[in-house]
Amino acid sequence: MKDPDHGEKPSESGASAAGRSEARTGAPRGGKGKRRRRKLSGSPSAIASGSGPSGEAGRPAALNEAEPSRKRKRRRRSKSARPQDQSAASGASAPALDAALSDKKGGQKRNRKARHRRGLQGRPLASAGNPTTSLRPGERPGGRPGERPGDTARPRNGEAAAQQQARPERLGAPFVAPGEPPAPLYAALDLGTNNCRLLVAQPTRPGQFRVVDAFSRIVRLGEGLGASGRLSDDAMERSVEALKVCAAKLGARSIRRRRLIATEAARAAANGEAFMKRVAEETGLELEIIDRETEARLAVSGCSSLVDRETRSVVLFDIGGGSSEIAVIRIGENRSSRLANHITHWTSLPVGVVTLSERHGGEHVTPQSFEVMVREVEAMLAGFESPSVDALASGSYGDGFHLIGTSGTVTTLAGVHLDLPRYDRRRVDGLWLSDDEVSAMQARLLSWDFAARAANPCIGPDRADLVLAGCAILEAIRRRWPSSRMRVADRGLREGLLTDMMADDGAWRRWRPRRHQRSFGSAQAGEERVKRHEGTEA
Numbered sequence: 001m002k003d004p005d006h007g008e009k010p011s012e013s014g015a016s017a018a019g020r021s022e023a024r025t026g027a028p029r030g031g032k033g034k035r036r037r038r039k040l041s042g043s044p045s046a047i048a049s050g051s052g053p054s055g056e057a058g059r060p061a062a063l064n065e066a067e068p069s070r071k072r073k074r075r076r077r078s079k080s081a082r083p084q085d086q087s088a089a090s091g092a093s094a095p096a097l098d099a100a101l102s103d104k105k106g107g108q109k110r111n112r113k114a115r116h117r118r119g120l121q122g123r124p125l126a127s128a129g130n131p132t133t134s135l136r137p138g139e140r141p142g143g144r145p146g147e148r149p150g151d152t153a154r155p156r157n158g159e160a161a162a163q164q165q166a167r168p169e170r171l172g173a174p175f176v177a178p179g180e181p182p183a184p185l186y187a188a189l190d191l192g193t194n195n196c197r198l199l200v201a202q203p204t205r206p207g208q209f210r211v212v213d214a215f216s217r218i219v220r221l222g223e224g225l226g227a228s229g230r231l232s233d234d235a236m237e238r239s240v241e242a243l244k245v246c247a248a249k250l251g252a253r254s255i256r257r258r259r260l261i262a263t264e265a266a267r268a269a270a271n272g273e274a275f276m277k278r279v280a281e282e283t284g285l286e287l288e289i290i291d292r293e294t295e296a297r298l299a300v301s302g303c304s305s306l307v308d309r310e311t312r313s314v315v316l317f318d319i320g321g322g323s324s325e326i327a328v329i330r331i332g333e334n335r336s337s338r339l340a341n342h343i344t345h346w347t348s349l350p351v352g353v354v355t356l357s358e359r360h361g362g363e364h365v366t367p368q369s370f371e372v373m374v375r376e377v378e379a380m381l382a383g384f385e386s387p388s389v390d391a392l393a394s395g396s397y398g399d400g401f402h403l404i405g406t407s408g409t410v411t412t413l414a415g416v417h418l419d420l421p422r423y424d425r426r427r428v429d430g431l432w433l434s435d436d437e438v439s440a441m442q443a444r445l446l447s448w449d450f451a452a453r454a455a456n457p458c459i460g461p462d463r464a465d466l467v468l469a470g471c472a473i474l475e476a477i478r479r480r481w482p483s484s485r486m487r488v489a490d491r492g493l494r495e496g497l498l499t500d501m502m503a504d505d506g507a508w509r510r511w512r513p514r515r516h517q518r519s520f521g522s523a524q525a526g527e528e529r530v531k532r533h534e535g536t537e538a
Contacts, residue, residue: 184256184507185212188497189246191287193222193265193321193354194408194466196242199494200253203507207305209498213249217242218462222265222322226355231269239275240282247283257505259497262287263295264322264352292348295493296325297340302496303406303489304339306430307331312400313392315481318492319407319473321354321466324377326477328386338503345386351377351473353409353466362465363450370446373472374479381480389481403481406489408463409470413441414488415458423458429490438478438486442471 183202186209190197197216201209219238221231250258266272266289273289280286290298299318307314307329314329328345336342360373393401414428417437433441445453445467454464478486502508 184505185253186498186501186507187250187253187255187258187260188494188501189258189260189285189287190493190497191219191221191239191243191260191262191266192493193225193263193323193352194218194220195321196221196239196246197494198246198249199498200249200255201498203502206508207499209502213253215242215246215249217245220321220354222269222352222354224358225265225269225322226358229269230271231265231275236275236278240279243279243283243285247285250285257501259501260285260287261493261497262289263493264320264350267291268322268350292323292325293346295323296327296346296348297343298493298496298500299325299406300327300329300340300343300496301338301499302491302493303404304499306404306487306489307339309335310400311402313387314402314404315392315477315483316404316406317474317477319405319409319470320352322350322352324349324352324473326381326384328392330387330392345384347381347384349377349380349473351380353407353470353473356472357466357469360469362469365446365468367446370468370472373469374475377473377476378479381476389483392481401483403478403483403486404489405474405486406492407470409467409474410486410488411490412458412463412467413438413445413471413474416444416456417441420458425490428488431488433486433488435478435482435484435486438474442475445471 183204185200185202187198187200189199195216196219198214199211200213201211203209219235219242221235221239223235224232262272262276266275266287269275276287276289296318300316303316312331314331316327316329318325325348326346327343329339329342330344331339331342356373356376360369389401411423411428414431414433415423417433417440418427418431420427448456450464453459453467454461459467
């Protein structure tokens with residue numbers, strides 16, 4: 001008998017409802033996933049009935065005992081969420097129950113969607129009904145641009161700091177084992193003939209480090225040195241002002257170890273030692289004047305990561321402002337943890353971009369004057385005894401020889417070759433240039449006048465009168481050691497100083513495999529893995 005308003009009479013016995021429930025649940029369910037929801041039969045009495053010895057509506061005790069407890073708990077939770085008591089007390093209709101259940105399902109779907117719309121660190125994003133979301137494109141919710149609601153006490157870069165802490169390896173953060181203090185800071189300063197440079201870094205993976213702070217300024221300390229043999233007052237004043245900035249940066253941080261060096265200008269000047277005393281008095285920095293052999297070794301250490309495993313011989317050169325260091329490296333079969341140990345021949349030419357441009361003029365350079373500069377450098381290289389190119393290129397890999405250049409000259413050539421609108425170290429460092437590409441770039445620079453060179457974003461007015469002198473030194477080196485390819489290194493003495501200090505302190509020893517990890521292989525294989533880690537970029 002049907003009721004016109006409620007469909008089935010509410011006086012229907014619980015046995016019939018239990019029978020239907022038994023018929024529905026008697027067949028085994030398929031799958032291991034979530035239990036498929038049953039569609040309602042439209043009978044409010046079947047849902048509201050509370051009879052039966054098992055404590056669950058409309059289920060025989062045998063089925064409840066046979067069913068695992070996990071499924072029974074899930075069934076109880078699903079039934080407790082239904083509006084049973086309310087429907088039984090008020091005699092709610094089937095459409096009302098269907099509407100209530102559909103609202104509940106809709107709310108579950110919305111909750112699932114809301115979970116997918118959570119932001120970083122589990123913070124939910126603003127909902128569509130939040131009035132703070134009516135912002136202009138690119139503007140974040142909050143009182144000020146870049147500020148989130150409720151972040152008045154938190155710094156605006158808190159989210160960036162949280163991201164960096166959550167992803168230390170992607171951002172190059174230093175490795176810190178649980179329970180260990182953060183990685184220490186190392187500082188390296190290079191006061192050259194043309195530039196004053198500073199790097200503050202932390203060790204990360206073996207042979208690598210993350211730059212924390214950097215500074216570079218063109219001071220031209222060696223200006224007029226070739227003619228007078230002394231450092232000029234203006235040049236010393238410019239250098240002292242730049243060193244004061246470096247001293248402030250070093251004083252603001254806790255530096256574990258630092259090394260501050262001065263190169264050719266202070267080494268060759270008659271008043272170089274007096275200038276170092278003045279620097280110590282006015283800035284508090286004690287600089288060390290290094291010899292040419294140390295400078296060559298530091299240049300090799302700074303560029304060691306750019307030497308491929310297949311390479312057997314390398315001629316590495318550093319074209320500076322007052323001198324140019326050249327090192328012949330022969331690796332052989334056994335590669336040391338420090339590439340500087342493979343230097344077989346080295347020399348330091350008393351010529352750089354500043355001294356050569358002052359002697360021959362750097363603003364107006366013709367092909368004839370350019371050739372004169374090249375021949376002057378070739379005469380200096382004539383007295384340098386080194387293996388022939390055929391001997392360097394020989395080996396099991398055949399083409400195991402190439403050039404590596406680290407200086408402003410080669411990086412400028414690379415930037416012009418890439419036609420960069422702005423100099424980008426990430427694209428320049430490690431770039432390979434063929435012999436034809438280097439020749440084309442030198443010819444292109446030689447065809448430009450001083451104004452065109454100064455207008456180029458990779459050269460600028462500070463280097464416009466020096467770049468062709470550097471190209472002349474590079475051309476002399478290429479004629480002495482012809483190679484089909486050259487690799488560009490935007491790194492040098494500072495990187496070599498940092499690498500040596502970190503290696504001496506054992507900053508990368510924590511990355512060595514543990515004993516229980518090496519026990520899975522032979523002892524010799526474990527030692528080879530350690531050597532390979534240490535020699536990656538040390």
